[in-house]
Every structure is written in structure tokens, then in C-alpha cells.
Amino acid sequence: AQSVTQPDIHITVSEGASLELRCNYSYGATPYLFWYVQSPGQGLQLLLKYFSGDTLVQGIKGFEAEFKRSQSSFNLRKPSVHWSDAAEYFCAVGPLGEGNEKLTFGTGTRLTIIP
Amino acid sequence: EPEVTQTPSHQVTQMGQEVILRCVPISNHLYFYWYRQILGQKVEFLVSFYNNEISEKSEIFDDQFSVERPDGSNFTLKIRSTKLEDSAMYFCASSIRQGSGYTFGSGTRLTVV
Numbered sequence: 633a634q635s636v637t638q639p640d641i642h643i644t645v646s647e648g649a650s651l652e653l654r655c656n657y658s659y660g661a662t663p664y665l666f667w668y669v670q671s672p673g674q675g676l677q678l679l680l681k682y683f684s685g686d687t688l689v690q691g692i693k694g695f696e697a698e699f700k701r702s703q704s705s706f707n708l709r710k711p712s713v714h715w716s717d718a719a720e721y722f723c724a725v726g727p728l729g730e731g732n733e734k735l736t737f738g739t740g741t742r743l744t745i746i747p
Numbered sequence: 748e749p750e751v752t753q754t755p756s757h758q759v760t761q762m763g764q765e766v767i768l769r770c771v772p773i774s775n776h777l778y779f780y781w782y783r784q785i786l787g788q789k790v791e792f793l794v795s796f797y798n799n800e801i802s803e804k805s806e807i808f809d810d811q812f813s814v815e816r817p818d819g820s821n822f823t824l825k826i827r828s829t830k831l832e833d834s835a836m837y838f839c840a841s842s843i844r845q846g847s848g849y850t851f852g853s854g855t856r857l858t859v860v
Contacts, residue, residue, distance in 0.1 A: 666848060675751075675838060675853035676790070722790060734803055735782075735849070737790040 634659045634725050638738035646746050647715050653708040653741050655697075655723030664726040665706040666735065667697055671719045679721075682706060693717070718745045749773040753839050753852035760829055760859055768824045768855045770839030779822045780840040780849065781814065783807070790838065796822065829859045 635658040645651055657663060664683055668676040680691025687699040697708045706723060720742050724735040752771040760766050772779050781793040795802040796814055804812075813825045822841075826833055836856050840849035 664848075668851070675753075676840075676849075676851040678848050678850070681848045724790075734792050734795060734805075735790075736792070739789045 634663065634727070634736045636723050636725050636736055636738035638721075638723055638741050640741045641739070642742045642744065644744040644746060645713055648712050651708075651710045651713045651717070651743070653721050653723075653743070655706045655708065655738060656704050657706060657723070657725045658704065659725055659727075661727075662701075665697075665699060666724040666726070667691065667695070667706075667708050668722045668724060668737075669693075669719045670722065670740075676722065679708070713743075713745055715745045715747070718743055749850070751839055751841055751850050751852035753837075753855050755855060756853070757856045758858070760857070762831060762859055763828050766826050766829055766857065768826075768837050768839075768857070770822045770824070770852055771820055772822055772839065772841030773843075773850055774820070776841035776843045776850075778802075778842045778844075779814075779816065780842075781824045782838045782840065782851075783835040784838065784854075785832075785835045793824075793837075826857075829857075831859050833857060834859045 637656045666681045667679040670676050679695050680689045682689045682699045689697050695710050699706050720740045722740045723738040726735045754769045779796040782790050784790045792805050794804040794808045811827045815823050836854045838854045839852040842849050
């Protein structure tokens with residue numbers, strides 16, 4: 633069964649500092665990997681996704697993520713955070729090559745930005 | 748940018764009542780999904796729907812739940828007899844094809860009292 637672990641429940645960073653959110657997955661084959669962001673009271677917005685090819689994926693809002701097969705990780709990074717990045721971030725994994733994408737989400741990491 | 752629209756944004760219902768949560772997926776999308784998020788917990792898969800039938804459902808999606816695409820544009824989730832534990836944020840999502848990633852709606856917060 634597929635699973636996702638986000639070991640950090642809450643992270644606080646200063647505005648302008650770099651950010652890395654951790655995600656580890658468990659899946660029998662090469663999965664689809666996603667990062668979503670959820671602002672308070674809002675839906676889930678797709679930041680980026682990995683299917684195959686280049687292991688460094690660029691997303692919206694200046695985010696990037698790197699797929700490391702050997703570590704079963706898909707960590708999200710941003711070189712310089714903005715106050716508007718404060719939100720909940722979810723990593724998700726889905727099956728590759730199947731018609732229906734049942735996503736399994738991690739428990740999320742809440743990001744707080746301090747001035 | 749195309750959006751997935753969910754209505755209502757918040758619904759309060761009494762235990763035992765039926766509720767219908769409504770979603771309008773993106774018009775050219777083919778795959779439709781419902782997920783839920785109990786407060787403070789992770790987002791959980793409920794059901795996927797393709798070609799007018801359920802493709803996959805989770806163990807959460809028992810006989811009290813049903814989905815329908817009644818008119819080619821709406822996609823509904825019905826809970827026949829709500830329980831307190833059904834209180835959650837329910838997200839609708841759609842995708843155009845496999846591997847494209849979902850577009851989620853902004854959710855309906857269901858409160859069962």
C-alpha cells in the first residue's frame with residue numbers, strides 16, 4: 633500500500649529565509665508525486681508534480697522539489713520565503729500509469745512565516 | 748483559469764438527515780473525485796468516478812454514500828443519513844487525464860449536529 637510521511641508537523645521560518653519541507657513516500661513502483669498548498673479556508677492548490685524525467689521539478693510561486701529514488705523522498709524547497717507562503721503544505725503520492733489517480737496524502741506541514 | 752466549483756461552502760445539518768454536496772468540475776475533465784478532510788487530519792480519498800461509474804472507492808465510502816453526475820456538468824456526493832463523524836471538509840476534484848494532477852475545489856465544510 634502506498635503511504636506518505638511528512639515528519640514535520642509545524643515549521644517556522646523568517647521571511648526571506650530558505651525553506652525545505654520533507655516528504656518520504658512508500659510505493660512499490662515509480663509513483664506520481666505531488667505537492668499541494670492549502671491556505672486557511674481554501675482548497676488545495678497544486679504546486680508541482682513529478683512523473684518521470686528530470687528529478688528536479690519546478691513549480692509555481694518559486695517552489696521546486698527533488699525526487700530522490702534512493703531515499704524515497706520528494707522534498708519541497710524555496711530559496712526565499714514570502715509572508716504569503718504561510719499555509720499548510722501536503723505531499724501526495726499516486727499510482728503511475730493507471731487510469732484513476734487515487735492520491736494518498738501526508739498529514740501536512742504547517743508553515744509559519746515570521747517577519 | 749478554470750476552476751472546480753463547490754456549493755455550498757458551509758452546510759450544517761442534523762444527524763440522520765440527508766445531504767447533497769455539489770460540484771461543478773472543469774468542463775473538459777473526465778475523471779472526478781471526492782476527498783474529505785476531518786479537522787486537523789489528513790486529506791482522505793473517498794471515491795473516483797469515470798465514464799459514469801465509480802472506478803474506485805475507499806472503505807470510508809460505505810452504503811451511506813453515493814455519487815452521481817446527473818447532467819453532464821454537476822458531480823454530487825450524497826450522504827443518506829449523516830453521522831456526527833461525517834463532519835469534515837469535503838473536496839471535489841477533477842482531472843483531464845491520468846497523470847495530469849487534480850484541480851481541487853475550495854471545499855464544502857459539513858457540520859453535523
